[in-house]
Amino acid sequence: xxxxxxxxxxxxxxxxxxxxxxxxxxxxIVGLLGPNGAGKSTTMNMLTGFIEPTEGTxxxxxxxxxxxxxxxxxxxxxxxxxxxxxxELTVKEFVSYMAELKLVQRAKRKEEVQNVLKExxxxxxxxxxxxxxxxxYKQRVSMAGALVGNPEVLILDEPTVGLxxxxxxxxxxxxKKLGKKxxxxxxxxxxxxxxxxxxxxxxxxxxxxVAIDTPQTLEEKTKEKNILLLTVEDKEEKMSYLQNKxxxxxxxxxxxxxxxxxxxxxxxxxxxxxxxxxxxxxxxKEGITIFELKKAETTLEDAFIKLVNQTEKKEEKxxxxxxxx
Amino acid sequence: xxxxxxxxxxxxxxSPIGYVVxxxxxxxxxxxxxxxxxxxxxxxxxxxxxxxxxxxLIIAAPILTMRMFAEERKNGxxxxxxxxxxxxxxxxxxxxxxxxxxxxxxxxxxxxxYAIVCFFAKTSVIPILTSMLGFLLISTAAISVGMLxxxxxxxxxxxxxxxxxxxxxxxxxxxINELLANLSIINFYEKFPSGVISFTEVAGLISxxxxxxxxxxxxxxxxxxxx
Numbered sequence: 001x002x003x004x005x006x007x008x009x010x011x012x013x014x015x016x017x018x019x020x021x022x023x024x025x026x027x028x029i030v031g032l033l034g035p036n037g038a039g040k041s042t043t044m045n046m047l048t049g050f051i052e053p054t055e056g057t058x059x060x061x062x063x064x065x066x067x068x069x070x071x072x073x074x075x076x077x078x079x080x081x082x083x084x085x086x087x088e089l090t091v092k093e094f095v096s097y098m099a100e101l102k103l104v105q106r107a108k109r110k111e112e113v114q115n116v117l118k119e120x121x122x123x124x125x126x127x128x129x130x131x132x133x134x135x136x137y138k139q140r141v142s143m144a145g146a147l148v149g150n151p152e153v154l155i156l157d158e159p160t161v162g163l164x165x166x167x168x169x170x171x172x173x174x175x176k177k178l179g180k181k182x183x184x185x186x187x188x189x190x191x192x193x194x195x196x197x198x199x200x201x202x203x204x205x206x207x208x209x210v211a212i213d214t215p216q217t218l219e220e221k222t223k224e225k226n227i228l229l230l231t232v233e234d235k236e237e238k239m240s241y242l243q244n245k246x247x248x249x250x251x252x253x254x255x256x257x258x259x260x261x262x263x264x265x266x267x268x269x270x271x272x273x274x275x276x277x278x279x280x281x282x283x284x285k286e287g288i289t290i291f292e293l294k295k296a297e298t299t300l301e302d303a304f305i306k307l308v309n310q311t312e313k314k315e316e317k318x319x320x321x322x323x324x325x
Numbered sequence: 326x327x328x329x330x331x332x333x334x335x336x337x338x339x340s341p342i343g344y345v346v347x348x349x350x351x352x353x354x355x356x357x358x359x360x361x362x363x364x365x366x367x368x369x370x371x372x373x374x375x376x377x378x379x380x381x382l383i384i385a386a387p388i389l390t391m392r393m394f395a396e397e398r399k400n401g402x403x404x405x406x407x408x409x410x411x412x413x414x415x416x417x418x419x420x421x422x423x424x425x426x427x428x429x430x431x432x433x434x435x436x437x438x439y440a441i442v443c444f445f446a447k448t449s450v451i452p453i454l455t456s457m458l459g460f461l462l463i464s465t466a467a468i469s470v471g472m473l474x475x476x477x478x479x480x481x482x483x484x485x486x487x488x489x490x491x492x493x494x495x496x497x498x499x500x501i502n503e504l505l506a507n508l509s510i511i512n513f514y515e516k517f518p519s520g521v522i523s524f525t526e527v528a529g530l531i532s533x534x535x536x537x538x539x540x541x542x543x544x545x546x547x548x549x550x551x552x
Contacts, residue, residue: 011551048408052549073410080408084401088339089332100328101409145405 001026002047002153002183007056009042009207016042018207019056024200026152029179031198032187035308038204040187041081044157047185048078060153074103077146077182081157083138085145087131091122094130095144102149112148120144120174136167143174154178156186160193172197191301195219203307206315210307222303225250227296228267228275231258233289239265245282248273262291326411329419334426342392343427346385350431353381358438368446370438371518374456378514379496382467387488389424390471391481394545398479403548413545417538421468428464432457452520459517462530466510467492469537476544 002024009017017039024030032040045051047058049065049072058065063072086094095113104112117123120140125133130141139159146154159175160168175197178184188194194201195215203210203218211218232239243249248269256264269275276293283290337343357376361367397403406416439453467488474487492510499506506512513529516522 045404048404050404050408050549070410070412073408076408078404078408080401080404082401084404086332086336086402087400088336093335097328097332098405098409100331101406101411103410 001059001061002185003057003059004043004047005057005059007043007046007053007058009039009046009051010054015207017046017053020204020207020209021056022202022209022212024183024185026183027179027181028200029175029184029186029198031194031201032185032204033189033191033194033201033304034187034204035189037206039207040204041157042207043204044078044155044185044187047155048076049073050078074149075152077102077149077151077154079142079146079154079156079159081161083142085130085138085141088129090127090129091133091141091144092117092126094141095122095126095148098145099148102151104149112150116144116148119147121170136163139163139167139171143171147178152182154182154184154186156184158187158189160188160190168193191304203304205308205311208311210311218303218307222306224271226269226271226273226275228269228279229255229264229292229294229296230267230279230290231262231264231292232283233262233291236287238286238288239263242282242286245286246275246278248275248278264292266296326415326419326422329406329411329416330423330426333420333423337389337423337427342388343430346388346427347431347434349388350377350381350385350428351434353377353384354431354435354438358441362438362442368442368448370442370448371452371456371520373438373518374435374453374460375511375514375518378460378463379511382464383489383492385428386464386467386471386492387474387485389427390468390475390488391485392475393420393424393472394476394541395479395481395484399481407545407549414542417472417542417545421465421472421538424468425461425465428461428468432460449520452518455520455522456518458522459514459526459530462517462527462534463510463514466513466530466533466537469534469541472541473537473544476541 004023005021006019007017007021008015008019020043032043034040042051046053047060047065049069052066060072061075063075065072086097089097092113095116096109099109099113117126120143122137122140122144125137130138133141139162143156143159146156156175160171163171172193175184175186179197186197199214200212201215201218202212213221239252243252249267250270251268253266254263255266258264267275279293280290354373354377357373361372361376362370394403397406407413439448439450442448470491471484471488474491475481475484478484495509496511498508499512507529510530510533513526513533516526
């Protein structure tokens with residue numbers, strides 16, 4: 001369990017992280033999300049004890065990271081951003097070094113290192129120099145360094161950056177698997193990734209927490225309109241009159257004219273109104289054949305952009321008001 | 326701490342740095358062995374160690390220390406050691422001991438010069454042993470200076486230049502003021518080569534090292550706040 005209370009980090013006059021509080025329960029996978037410079041890495045660096053917060057407290061499994069540093073750090077496996085590694089070591093040497101640093105007992109060390117190498121799929125390259133590995137493998141070595149010693153909390157800073165799609169899926173599955181045994185906090189700016197892996201999302205912007213919720217609720221909450229995508233065959237060109245027939249349609253727009261004679265429309269209605277049933281009833285009567293009807297999913301991406309924009313607008317207003325005074 | 330020592334020592338010899346330092350020191354040894362023994366036909370090795378401590382360390386110490394913290398900071402690997410459950414003091418001492426390991430290797434190899442001298446005349450081993458002990462202490466002092474330099478920058482070249490500049494300048498400081506002579510570590514290496522372990526010299530070198538090691542630890546701890 002991780003408890004962050006009123007944590008602030010200032011660099012001179014610049015506030016990188018502004019009074020954030022959140023808790024992460026045991027066995028939870030939580031995503032830290034935010035645009036560049038939102039304070040994700042700073043937050044993670046504070047969680048791992050790499051930098052000290054200006055104000056506030058951080059507890060990891062009950063140990064204060066500033067007072068019981070050693071015990072708190074022992075609970076954490078950290079994979080820093082940009083995968084820093086010792087290029088002159090082999091994969092095995094690096095992982096054993098990390099095991100020693102994390103105080104894994106000598107008798108268990110070999111076994112532990114082999115287990116981690118197996119888990120991260122590095123067994124075949126264990127005797128290769130890290131220098132000669134591809135980016136994807138380096139990422140895994142860094143992950144192995146975080147995993148070794150079986151820490152209860154894993155903190156992964158952008159674990160999939162710079163990987164190809166296949167590797168991304170592999171790492172993603174690995175994180176999911178790890179989430180069963182460990183508490184995981186990961187940061188990313190790939191939203192689909194977060195919504196797939198994480199149970200909860202913390203959205204940061206300009207050092208502040210904008211929202212904490214499950215990806216589903218966030219998507220739901222920030223949804224303003226109901227958007228339907230409708231593909232029809234409309235020989236008599238009756239679609240344009242549809243708005244007169246169904247009053248609830250706010251906007252009707254053709255978005256694609258397919259080669260097979262069908263057309264795709266976007267239908268926007270109010271948030272609470274689901275037009276799907278009405279459409280199925282009305283259109284056949286008008287001689288329009290429905291080929292496809294689906295809901296356009298609002299994604300975490302939309303939610304994210306909206307939340308970030310909202311806070312920025314609020315701030316603008318504040319500064320404007322302040323300016324007038 | 327053992328983990329740090331082992332890894333750092335191994336890294337010295339995985340990169341050419343370890344070999345370069347041993348090589349340079351042995352080269353300086355050989356030059357002064359020729360000048361102080363071979364050329365003048367002397368079997369007295371006391372000045373040999375003195376000259377190597379004076380000139381050899383000015384080159385060896387910066388090479389040994391420049392990457393210590395600067396490289397870790399630049400590559401971001403300092404995040405790995407500073408987030409591990411190990412204190413900064415242990416990290417600093419671990420790195421220091423690993424660097425001293427390279428010096429120890431050189432010193433062991435320098436027994437070769439003693440062997441050559443023994444071939445010609447019977448000489449006591451005691452001055453050699455005290456010279457080596459003193460050499461280890463003066464190396465510790467020089468390395469602590471380098472460590473501090475390496476901890477305040479992420480540029481290895483700058484770290485090396487600061488160390489060289491300090492070591493060279495400290496030699497001439499006594500010409501400016503008698504008090505400043507205490508900043509020159511070579512002044513604490515005058516009795517060791519003649520077989521005497523002087524308390525002043527041992528205490529001087531140790532306290533000099535402690536100051537610089539302490540400053541290094543403080544700099545590294547401050548990084549947590551001002552990073």
